[in-house]
Amino acid sequence: MPQNRGRNGFVLSFFVLGTVLPLVFNELRYFGRVADAIGRLVDAVSQWIWVIWPTWIFMLGTEDTAMTIVTLLLAALLNGLWYAAVATTLWYTAVLLKRLVRFAQKT
Numbered sequence: 001m002p003q004n005r006g007r008n009g010f011v012l013s014f015f016v017l018g019t020v021l022p023l024v025f026n027e028l029r030y031f032g033r034v035a036d037a038i039g040r041l042v043d044a045v046s047q048w049i050w051v052i053w054p055t056w057i058f059m060l061g062t063e064d065t066a067m068t069i070v071t072l073l074l075a076a077l078l079n080g081l082w083y084a085a086v087a088t089t090l091w092y093t094a095v096l097l098k099r100l101v102r103f104a105q106k107t
Contacts, residue, residue, distance in 0.1 A: 011087045018083025022076045025053055055079045 055075035062068040 007088075007091050010091055011084050014083040014087030015080045019076045019080035021083075022053055022055060022072060022079050025056070026059070026072055053079060054082055 055078045058071050058075045058078075059068070062071050
């Protein structure tokens, strides 16, 4: 199968986004107590937490700083893989829809 730079870049950008989001959300959780606007953002995002950050459940078992860092790194990588899987699904869904449109235009 030939390399598709567009698809690879799309999936890689989703992977990077998914890897960075747990770090951002973890920091927002701490700084959200100070800034009310950030706190409201975290509340709005919390309704979609299983889609945006499915590995948040790992953070429940952390008690000290070292365990939090290790768990956050693991959660960030797994979240990046989740985002890469979603990006791959979106890419191939778009390809399928384009093929269906071309097929419908031919008939």
